Amino acid sequence: MFAKTAHSHFPRRLIAVLTGALLITGAIPPIIAHAEDTFECYNGGLTTKAQAVAYGAVNSTWAGYFDTARSRWANAGVGASFAKISFATSSITAGRYSDSWFGIYMPHGSYYSIKVNIRSLDAKTSNASTFALWSKSTSTHELGHALRLPDNPPTTKTSLMSHSRDRSKVGSPTAYDKANVKYCLGGLPTRTGSTVGATEVMSADYPTYDSLADAMSAADVVVRASLVRSVASVLMPDLSTNTGDARTNPQYGVRPTAKDLQDLRVPVTVSTVQVSETLKGSLKPGQDIKISQLGGQLDGVQYREASTTLLANASGDEYLLLLRKRNDGVYEMIGADSGWVVQRGRLTSLNGQSTNAPFGATSLPILSRAIDPAR
Ligand SMILES: [Zn+2]
Numbered sequence: 001m002f003a004k005t006a007h008s009h010f011p012r013r014l015i016a017v018l019t020g021a022l023l024i025t026g027a028i029p030p031i032i033a034h035a036e037d038t039f040e041c042y043n044g045g046l047t048t049k050a051q052a053v054a055y056g057a058v059n060s061t062w063a064g065y066f067d068t069a070r071s072r073w074a075n076a077g078v079g080a081s082f083a084k085i086s087f088a089t090s091s092i093t094a095g096r097y098s099d100s101w102f103g104i105y106m107p108h109g110s111y112y113s114i115k116v117n118i119r120s121l122d123a124k125t126s127n128a129s130t131f132a133l134w135s136k137s138t139s140t141h142e143l144g145h146a147l148r149l150p151d152n153p154p155t156t157k158t159s160l161m162s163h164s165r166d167r168s169k170v171g172s173p174t175a176y177d178k179a180n181v182k183y184c185l186g187g188l189p190t191r192t193g194s195t196v197g198a199t200e201v202m203s204a205d206y207p208t209y210d211s212l213a214d215a216m217s218a219a220d221v222v223v224r225a226s227l228v229r230s231v232a233s234v235l236m237p238d239l240s241t242n243t244g245d246a247r248t249n250p251q252y253g254v255r256p257t258a259k260d261l262q263d264l265r266v267p268v269t270v271s272t273v274q275v276s277e278t279l280k281g282s283l284k285p286g287q288d289i290k291i292s293q294l295g296g297q298l299d300g301v302q303y304r305e306a307s308t309t310l311l312a313n314a315s316g317d318e319y320l321l322l323l324r325k326r327n328d329g330v331y332e333m334i335g336a337d338s339g340w341v342v343q344r345g346r347l348t349s350l351n352g353q354s355t356n357a358p359f360g361a362t363s364l365p366i367l368s369r370a371i372d373p374a375r
Contacts, residue, residue, distance in 0.1 A: 054089075097236075115237075137171035204308070267297060347366075
């Protein structure tokens with residue numbers, strides 16, 4: 001009754017005010033902070049803000065980094081909390097993986113596992129203080145996925161979830177990220193447990209490259225190749241407990257439990273490809289090499305990495321790949337989908353959907369010139 005009275009009294013004035021506001025907004029853009037923000041949500045996150053997480057097989061140095069990550073979310077003012085509980089099903093751990101990604105978030109139905117990759121963080125930072133900043137930024141970023149934040153959100157604003165952020169400067173949730181949490185965690189149904197036969201989308205944080213030339217110099221080899229076969233496999237970190245130090249070896253002085261070992265597993269698919277041409281490096285035509293990519297089967301569940309196209313699922317028959325040689329002799333892409341499908345000299349994206357070819361390279365001559373400007 002009250003509402004009705006109010007309605008009959010105010011409509012004309014309300015319309016006038018609204019029209020005025022629209023006109024002003026049209027003339028002078030962003031006055032209201034979140035009016036222009038667009039958000040996306042990641043379905044692999046949980047649907048509650050108050051969560052519990054266990055630390056897996058890490059020493060006190062690394063437990064300290066994870067404590068910082070949890071407190072950054074607790075202090076974000078969005079009602080999020082990550083209680084550290086040793087028997088929690090969700091876990092955060094760290095290891096020396098031979099790959100280039102900095103961290104992986106893996107959903108398992110009603111819980112998740114996070115792995116932070118120290119080898120890559122160590123390789124990309126030049127001193128202990130930068131390493132600590134990057135490690136904390138990565139750990140806080142991964143917890144953001146548990147709150148349904150996606151990678152590389154559709155904004156030009158600074159975001160903890162952007163892969164191209166400066167990891168030594170952006171380590172805490174930003175204003176945009178906080179708004180994104182509020183947007184994504186409004187009245188959602190709880191996730192149910194993942195079952196055998198289910199598909200889960202995990203999220204890996206790769207380094208980004210500013211340009212084609214930048215990516216070319218980061219690659220150990222650049223080859224044209226075709227797929228021979230692919231097999232599912234599991235990637236484990238280097239688990240030595242007495243090499244390195246507490247900072248660069250999270251398992252230094254720590255003996256992982258059976259559950260820790262389970263949580264440290266990363267499902268990968270290893271493809272054998274035959275090289276037909278080498279644009280960089282010394283591989284010979286006809287040579288077979290192995291390439292490990294994120295995603296594959298683990299415990300009967302199919303894991304897909306959000307931005308990775310497995311070569312077995314790529315759209316063409318021949319590929320141009322930017323690869324890094326790992327210390328075990330197996331190759332990996334320098335980033336997710338850092339390659340092209342080659343068809344009659346034209347380069348297109350591996351997933352067959354993106355209209356933008358990676359790094360803006362659309363033809364073999366463009367690529368050749370990026371490697372050697374004299375060509
Ligand atoms: Zn991420």
